[in-house]
Amino acid sequence: xxxxATVLAILSDLTGNDVSGAMDDNLFDSGLMxxxxxxxxxxxxxxxxxxxxxxxxxxxxxWDTPNKIVAKVESLA
Amino acid sequence: MLSFEPYGNPTYFxxxxxxxxxxxxxxxxxxxxxxxxxxxxxxFLVLTFGGPKWTQGVALIIYILYEVAxxxxxxxxxxxxxxxxxxxxxxxxxxxxxxxVKVTPAVENGQSxxxxxxxxxxxxxxxxxxxxxxxxxxxxxxxxxxxxxFMLFFPTISSGPIDRYRRFEADYRSVPDREKYLGMxxxxxxxxxxxxxxxxxxxxxxxxxxMPKLQLMxxxxxxxxxxxxxxxxxxxxxxxxxxxxxxxxxxxxAVGTSYIMGIETPMNFNQPWRSPNIKDFWNRWHIxxxxxxxxFIYMRLVFWFMKHKVFxxxxxxxxxxxxxxxxxMGFWHGVTWYYITYGLFHGVALVVNDTWLRxxxxxxxxxxxxxxxxxxxxxxxxxxVCFSFLIFSGLLDKLWFQ
Numbered sequence: 001x002x003x004x005a006t007v008l009a010i011l012s013d014l015t016g017n018d019v020s021g022a023m024d025d026n027l028f029d030s031g032l033m034x035x036x037x038x039x040x041x042x043x044x045x046x047x048x049x050x051x052x053x054x055x056x057x058x059x060x061x062x063w064d065t066p067n068k069i070v071a072k073v074e075s076l077a
Numbered sequence: 078m079l080s081f082e083p084y085g086n087p088t089y090f091x092x093x094x095x096x097x098x099x100x101x102x103x104x105x106x107x108x109x110x111x112x113x114x115x116x117x118x119x120x121f122l123v124l125t126f127g128g129p130k131w132t133q134g135v136a137l138i139i140y141i142l143y144e145v146a147x148x149x150x151x152x153x154x155x156x157x158x159x160x161x162x163x164x165x166x167x168x169x170x171x172x173x174x175x176x177x178v179k180v181t182p183a184v185e186n187g188q189s190x191x192x193x194x195x196x197x198x199x200x201x202x203x204x205x206x207x208x209x210x211x212x213x214x215x216x217x218x219x220x221x222x223x224x225x226x227f228m229l230f231f232p233t234i235s236s237g238p239i240d241r242y243r244r245f246e247a248d249y250r251s252v253p254d255r256e257k258y259l260g261m262x263x264x265x266x267x268x269x270x271x272x273x274x275x276x277x278x279x280x281x282x283x284x285x286x287x288m289p290k291l292q293l294m295x296x297x298x299x300x301x302x303x304x305x306x307x308x309x310x311x312x313x314x315x316x317x318x319x320x321x322x323x324x325x326x327x328x329x330x331a332v333g334t335s336y337i338m339g340i341e342t343p344m345n346f347n348q349p350w351r352s353p354n355i356k357d358f359w360n361r362w363h364i365x366x367x368x369x370x371x372x373f374i375y376m377r378l379v380f381w382f383m384k385h386k387v388f389x390x391x392x393x394x395x396x397x398x399x400x401x402x403x404x405x406m407g408f409w410h411g412v413t414w415y416y417i418t419y420g421l422f423h424g425v426a427l428v429v430n431d432t433w434l435r436x437x438x439x440x441x442x443x444x445x446x447x448x449x450x451x452x453x454x455x456x457x458x459x460x461x462v463c464f465s466f467l468i469f470s471g472l473l474d475k476l477w478f479q
Contacts, residue, residue: 016438031434031438032357035375035376035379036369036379036394036395038376039376039379039380039383040383040391042380043383045378045385047301054213054214054218055213055372055376055377055380056209056210056213056215056372057213057215058372058376059411
């Protein structure tokens with residue numbers, strides 16, 4: 001499975017929504033994500049993709065849309 | 078010798094204007110003089126911590142040397158090794174002075190600690206943040222001089238906003254181009270003038286004119302259920318207005334001055350009274366503090382709990398951490414029953430808020446959402462917040478126990 005599909009699967013699992021149709025929507029503004037969701041995302045990325053992201057690397061403005069998250073993970077993988 | 082509260086009176090602002098002028102001309106021509114910035118920083122630090130307050134100045138110097146030793150020592154250590162227990166010991170040592178300052182009044186009958194000085198909390202937040210990012214490996218090039226500039230940046234030293242090392246460093250090491258800098262100056266001056274309105278007119282009216290009268294009336298109306306009375310309600314709103322205008326006003330001065338110095342210190346308030354829920358309120362009220370707590374306490378604890386599978390359900394993890402997070406914030410304000418209750422109140426409020434948000438998400442069809450519910454949510458949140466500030470104010474302590 002490629003990174004994009006995995007990230008989207010994690011996101012839909014976390015938010016309970018299919019986000020693939022709204023790749024540029026702000027997940028925090030819409031209330032789909034919060035700090036708790038962010039940490040879950042980081043842990044899932046670690047277990048499913050082996051991507052290690054320390055909490056202090058998590059600058060919210062760089063992780064607030066599905067597109068940005070995919071790009072971030074691709075740059076770190 | 079002259080001595081000032083930061084942004085306390087017109088003379089301070091006059092001196093500030095004169096001191097900033099050469100710096101502004103420099104920035105307009107693309108130059109940042111480290112030497113000049115350091116000199117005016119020292120000048121304003123002496124104004125704040127010198128003269129009759131020299132003991133605070135001594136405490137500040139010793140404190141800074143101590144935190145430099147810790148953060149520098151840890152940064153050197155971290156290049157070679159990364160032990161968990163060592164990191165925890167270093168963080169505890171970094172927090173130790175603040176802990177002593179906060180606990181002393183509670184055990185010494187209200188006497189304040191000798192090692193305290195104006196701003197010790199805000200400096201501790203900056204030092205601990207630097208250490209945590211060093212541990213994470215996100216901060217690799219720790220530099221003592223930059224750290225000193227970051228800690229002692231005079232516009233924000235006494236009460237924030239709490240900047241972050243890497244963000245500050247990026248601004249400090251560069252010069253904004255002329256167009257951008259002119260925009261920053263314009264904004265900075267506007268912030269300072271809005272600050273005048275907030276702090277010297279509105280906060281003065283609510284805090285100095287109205288509040289003492291309401292307090293007297295509240296004390297004279299004791300005897301009813303829990304000593305409640307209309308003046309207590311009036312005091313609650315008046316205190317909340319004073320707290321907001323006073324602190325938002327100060328923050329605007331600090332941010333405005335930073336902008337004029339070419340440093341984009343983050344904002345501390347973003348229209349908090351229009352928050353539709355408590356969670357959103359903490360994204361808008363004393364932002365740099367609540368984000369500090371979010372990033373360095375809440376998220377880290379959640380991460381640790383989930384990694385070690387301490388709780389079965391993620392919601393339990395979130396709820397327990399909300400309570401811990403806000404209790405720590407309560408203790409940080411001071412070791413008194415009302416600050417701790419205030420923290421607990423906000424922790425519980427966040428838990429209730431989250432439960433409601435989850436319910437709403439699940440039952441989207443059956444929960445009405447319209448202009449009326451939106452206004453109601455804002456009204457309810459504002460009143461909950463004001464009630465929490467009544468606890469925070471300590472008036473209840475006076476009503477019940479004095």
